[in-house]
Amino acid sequence: MAESTVTLNNGVEMPRLGYGTIGQTGEQIVENVAFALNNGYDLIDTANRYGNEEEVGRGLKLSGRPRESYFLETKLGPTLYSSQGAVEGTLKRLGVEYIDIMILHHPVNDYISGYRMLERACREGKIRAIGLSNFPQEKVDQVLAECDIPPAIMQVEGHPYYPAENAAFCREKGIAIQCWYPLGHGSQELLRDPVILGVGEKYGKTAAQIVLRWHIQMGFCPVPGSRSKGHIRENSEIFDFALSAEDMERIGSINRHEPFYKVTPESLKRLAETKCNFEE
Numbered sequence: 001m002a003e004s005t006v007t008l009n010n011g012v013e014m015p016r017l018g019y020g021t022i023g024q025t026g027e028q029i030v031e032n033v034a035f036a037l038n039n040g041y042d043l044i045d046t047a048n049r050y051g052n053e054e055e056v057g058r059g060l061k062l063s064g065r066p067r068e069s070y071f072l073e074t075k076l077g078p079t080l081y082s083s084q085g086a087v088e089g090t091l092k093r094l095g096v097e098y099i100d101i102m103i104l105h106h107p108v109n110d111y112i113s114g115y116r117m118l119e120r121a122c123r124e125g126k127i128r129a130i131g132l133s134n135f136p137q138e139k140v141d142q143v144l145a146e147c148d149i150p151p152a153i154m155q156v157e158g159h160p161y162y163p164a165e166n167a168a169f170c171r172e173k174g175i176a177i178q179c180w181y182p183l184g185h186g187s188q189e190l191l192r193d194p195v196i197l198g199v200g201e202k203y204g205k206t207a208a209q210i211v212l213r214w215h216i217q218m219g220f221c222p223v224p225g226s227r228s229k230g231h232i233r234e235n236s237e238i239f240d241f242a243l244s245a246e247d248m249e250r251i252g253s254i255n256r257h258e259p260f261y262k263v264t265p266e267s268l269k270r271l272a273e274t275k276c277n278f279e280e
Ligand SMILES: NC(=O)c1ccc[n+]([C@@H]2O[C@H](COP(=O)([O-])OP(=O)(O)OC[C@H]3O[C@@H](n4cnc5c(N)ncnc54)[C@H](OP(=O)(O)O)[C@@H]3O)[C@@H](O)[C@H]2O)c1
Pocket: 019, 020, 021, 022, 045, 046, 105, 133, 134, 155, 156, 179, 180, 181, 182, 183, 184, 185, 186, 187, 191, 206, 208, 209, 223, 224, 225, 226, 227, 228, 231, 232, 234, 235
């Protein structure tokens, strides 16, 4: 049975499965964060840019769980990479004294300044581990060459149609791979793929559970999102079975080598410029 946690390159133990909070605000996300923490999840993933850190923070408290019993992840927004006090502002919005892992959201703007800000906050005990999201290899190499603390994780798109191929280089650098769009952003094509459904039937598990279990056995750390309590619970029930090597291979055969999200110069420009909802 695969482990439910991964030991990061700085010794911190991180849960493999997380609950992703993009696109949800208001009371819905307060409730869903609390529900997730009481229904099989030990990691919550948010971002400065999601505009929901205050509500996520309220959900953490509503769960009733002691702070040290769960893992809190957030992302520094690209417009804040050179903003003094951005980490402290994040702690305040979340209503916590420390963040377990904070990562740079995108490889745009002055990301070296942003990374140094995370390093300082790490040394000051405000963050336990730091990492990156969506960084190509040459920019990871630059961070490794110019900064002191190696990134502990890389968060990128990953699912059976595109098994995080752009982050494969991270493994040899000791950087754990965490996957966004772990369910293909809810793609019906993926969740009704005959191979996935066939494997599901064999184990008595849903398509989403087969895909998430595949992530765990691939060594990935998936952060599925859902607005539905039924799906939130369903997605956590993946540690009571294991896929055979043959079924892992069958799922491997549906790789399309193509991400759903395409990075373009226009998308990078938009990511560099879009402000967080709390910025003026
Ligand atoms: N770093 C980055 O740049 C980046 C980018 C994108 C996302 N992320 C992170 O990754 C997380 C996940 O991404 P995502 O939410 O876009 O994609 P996802 O987790 O792959 O898919 C979410 C979609 O799948 C559906 N779904 C969830 N569980 C299901 C189930 N058991 N059966 C059927 N459908 C199910 C959801 O619908 P229901 O609501 O109806 O369940 C929703 O439409 C985000 O929340 C965020 O934390 C990071």
